Structures are given as structure tokens and as C-alpha cells.
Amino acid sequence: MRPLTEEESKTFFEKLSKYIGRNIVHLVDRPDGNYCFRLHKERVYYVSESIMRRATSVGRDLLISLGVCFGKFTKTRKFKLHITALDYLAQYAKHKVWIKPNGEMSFLYGNHVLKAHVGRITENTPEHQGVVIYSMADVPLGFGVTARNTIDIRKLQPTDIVVFHQADVGEYLRDEDSMF
Template identity: 60%
Template sequence: MKALTDEKIKLVFENIGANVKQLIDRPDGTYCFREQKNRVYYVSEKVLQLAASVGRDRLVSMGTCFGKFTKTGKFRLHITALNYIAPYAQATSAEQQFLYGHHVLKSGLGRITEGTPRYQGVVVYSMNDTPLGFGVAAKSTAECKHTDPLTMVCFHQADVGEYIRSEHELT
């Protein structure tokens, strides 16, 4: 596994959000991001040191896969990162249509964090605050307040059901 370049670090940190520092400097140790075959892994430095004794050709993965770089150079988060990002994320709420892979309409929006800008990455929660997945805000908070109920307010990116539907593609 190799360290990320400055450009790739910037892309990953933009997708994760402002609280990425809390993911790296944790009370239980220091964590880092590493890349292998265009996939980004979140791993503790202790595990990273242990994995150094394994040959590069024999190492399949280590840590948690946070996402991958697309062929166009963009970074997409995987649902496997949800448990790590959700505690630090700003919450929006929507449910059933999101779990089936659909975008969220304003009529399905329960609440949204104040000050959310357009095209900001968001974590989608159920009404009982269970994290469901990731999305991208199609409208800002101000635009959501004055829009039609059938307008899209969140573009679907990944959800917890996707992990089961496409498990063979995640490794």
C-alpha cells in the first residue's frame, strides 16, 4: 500500500468533510489513509507497521475501505466508511426511497442542517437517527425551504442496502 499524493489527499478530505482531523488523531492511536489499486483504506499506524512484513503482491487489503478513485480521477466514498464518518457528519434525514437507491425529494425530507450548501456531501439518516448512507445536497438549505415538494433535494450516492447488493464489487 502506498501513501496518497497531495492531490488525492485533497480529494479524499473534501469528500469526508471538515472533521477529518478527528479521524486521523484519535485517542486510541494515529490513523492514516493508504491507497492500493485506486482504493483508499483507513488504517491504524500499528496495523500499517505489522502489514509492512507482508509482501506487496500478497497483501489484499488492510483496514477499512473508505472509497475509490474513479477513472476520471474523482473520489467516491463506499458505504463501508459510514460508521466512521457518521458520528462527525452534519445530518439530513430521508428514508425509504433512499434505501432503494433513489434520490430524495423534498416531500421525503424530515429535517436538514442549517447552512448546508448546494452540492455538499451529506450523510442521510432515518427519522430515528440511524445512518442510512451518503448523498449530495441538490439544493441548499435556503433553497429547500422554498421549493416544490416534488423537487430533488439530495442525490443518492451510497446506502446500506448497496453493500449487500454489490458486495462482490467492494473488494
């Protein structure tokens, strides 16, 4: 467990800012204590400093996890957000998409969001912007990247892709062997 290097921090925060923008500040500067991001076995964890200090007494080879896993670095040093970060992404997301009940299962099986499934979308959402996907009952289901901006989405056919799938809560069941 170690702090992120400057290059790792840059890559990580660029990816995170696609979803929550400047709200990253709210993750680090919290009124209930100091929190930080730490790297352990190529995974980035979000943990309170008090728990992190206690974990230093555990050997690196014995430490499995610490705090909330936000994602991991690939072999090519790109960062991939995991579904375990959804609670924080949903809390601070700048752009959101709500999908109709008939599109929820399709999304939860790992498919992209089609225009026919979109119930609402945040105004002025740009193209290739990270968005959090919600059900119509305001339950966060996952996250993705927009295929078009809000104005272009209105002109699309019902079968056109609006949001590219990145992760969804169905991954807990589909990929439970490889997630941690």
C-alpha cells in the same frame, strides 16, 4: 500499500471535507493511537499505524484489504467515497438530513431524496454540500449531496429532489460482487 501522493491527498481530503469539514483532524489525531490513510490497489484505507506496520510483512499481491476502505480513485483520478466510510462520516458530519419512514426504502434502493421524504435537515445547509442521511430513529442510512440550500428547500414542491443519492447501506446487497 503506500502513503498517498500530494495530489492524491489533495483530491481525497477535498472530497472528505465536503462531508465532515475540519473534523478530518479527528480522524488522524486520535487519543487511542495514530491512524493514517494508505493506498492499496487504487483504494484508500484508514488504518492504525500499528496494524499497518504488521501488514508490511505480507506481500502486496497477497494483501486483500487493510483497515476501513474509505473509497477508491477512478481511472480519471477522481475519488469516489464508498459506503464503508459511513460510520466515520456519520460520526463527524457537519450537515445531516433525516428522512421519514415512507422515504427510507426509496433511498435504500438507490433513489434521490425528495422533499416529501425529508423529516428534518440541519439549518443553513448550503447547496451542493455533502450530507449524511439518517432515518428518523437516528440510524445512518447513507450519504449524498444537497440539490438546494435549506431556505430554497422549504419552497419546493413535494416531488422535487432535495438530496442527490451518492451511496446507501443497500449497496451491500445490490453490489456485493463488485464492492471489494
